């Protein structure tokens with residue numbers, strides 16, 4: 326059993342398939358394996374490493390210590406291990422990102438050459454990418470019709486837990502489990518299947534009823550914070566969906582799960598959009614480069630732009646590995662439209678720091694903000710970072726939580742510290758740009774794009790823009 330984005334035992338059809346096969350053949354046992362690419366590991370931030378290492382530790386405990394970790398290239402390690410134990414099949418859940426598809430094809434070919442099989446059961450989605458199509462077989466490019474047909478397609482009930490008293494292969498030595506790096510100041514959400522299911526229960530008890538109203542408020546613990554668990558597969562979305570009814574909070578939550586599935590479907594059908602423009606007309610946008618651009622990027626990345634909501638978000642990212650969705654949109658808009666930097670720079674930074682980093686949701690979340698994605702927020706809609714702060718962090722509590730230099734300012738005045746006497750006394754910077762001016766500059770750059778092509782990726786007949794924006798925000 327090759328674990329990848331499914332670090333759990335419950336509702337794990339691939340694991341169930343491996344166990345079922347071993348039970349058919351009484352002589353067979355299962356070897357649970359996780360392969361860690363050294364380059365992937367080296368590129369991860371401390372918070373990302375901490376989360377993954379904790380999750381692997383938890384999975385190992387659930388497996389009674391049977392998990393074998395190997396460092397290296399899966400294309401070599403998986404076929405080698407299969408040969409070592411004489412496996413007929415390597416079981417895994419199917420992955421759908423371009424890199425994983427290419428890698429898995431090579432693993433499958435190497436296994437096949439030795440008379441073995443890579444057997445996929447299930448995926449990381451309720452409905453696997455590629456399954457929800459229009460009547461003519463093409464993929465949906467707009468969320469709402471995708472959502473309707475995704476619902477119509479439906480999904481299986483969660484697979485029952487399969488492990489029981491499973492006998493695992495125990496004579497293959499594991500490499501050392503990764504150490505948990507030190508994390509300063511903040512307690513990260515607990516990793517592992519048990520902690521994640523407890524978080525889900527807590528969210529259902531305390532927040533899901535008000536989710537439709539509170540999900541935009543970074544100062545409230547109003548969202549599930551399960552994106553990292555979904556990224557590593559500590560819980561399957563089907564398990565969450567199975568608990569939902571038709572009440573308003575549940576409805577909206579189901580729609581958010583569907584955004585994740587929609588973006589996975591888009592990336593599956595447009596693998597070039599990992600880093601490439603979904604609407605290529607925006608490739609011609611004039612972005613800043615050079616020393617000043619680099620300095621501004623650095624101010625953004627470290628949370629020192631002088632715009633408190635932006636800085637709180639960027640510091641939340643660095644210290645906790647997660648950022649609230651509303652704030653992700655604000656910081657992304659700020660990078661692209663106030664600093665005039667290309668969205669790919671921001672997407673790369675998020676990839677390095679988010680524990681929930683998911684290539685489909687990340688690239689398309691960024692492209693939505695940059696105006697070049699599916700259902701994109703029109704480019705001319707520029708978020709006002711101070712207005713957003715006053716609206717969604719009305720008392721300033723979120724900003725004070727992440728920016729110690731502003732904790733001496735009470736109430737919403739914290740959103741404009743340079744207007745407060747002694748507001749900057751603890752070293753918080755003046756705004757690095759003037760939002761009103763940069764907004765005009767952003768719109769001027771939009772005007773320079775070749776006319777007629779800018780909105781061409783979206784068919785207006787299919788696209789109920791205002792509703793989509795509301796549902797997304």
Ligand SMILES: Cc1cc2nc3c(=O)[nH]c(=O)nc-3n(C[C@H](O)[C@H](O)[C@H](O)COP(=O)(O)OP(=O)(O)OC[C@H]3O[C@@H](n4cnc5c(N)ncnc54)[C@H](O)[C@@H]3O)c2cc1C
Pocket residue numbers: 540548549550551552553555556581582583584585586588648649650651653654657675679681682683684686687688690691694
């Ligand atoms: C610029 C940008 C980058 C993003 N990068 C990522 C990323 O790398 N990984 C990631 O999982 N999400 C990403 N998102 C989407 C969203 O911000 C997070 O999924 C959400 O904040 C996670 O918090 P939560 O689990 O509490 O969400 P909840 O509000 O509890 O939502 C439940 C689940 O629905 C899914 N979901 C919710 N909103 C979205 C959305 N807009 N797009 C896709 N799925 C969604 C997530 O799986 C989430 O866990 C990004 C959004 C933006 C604007």
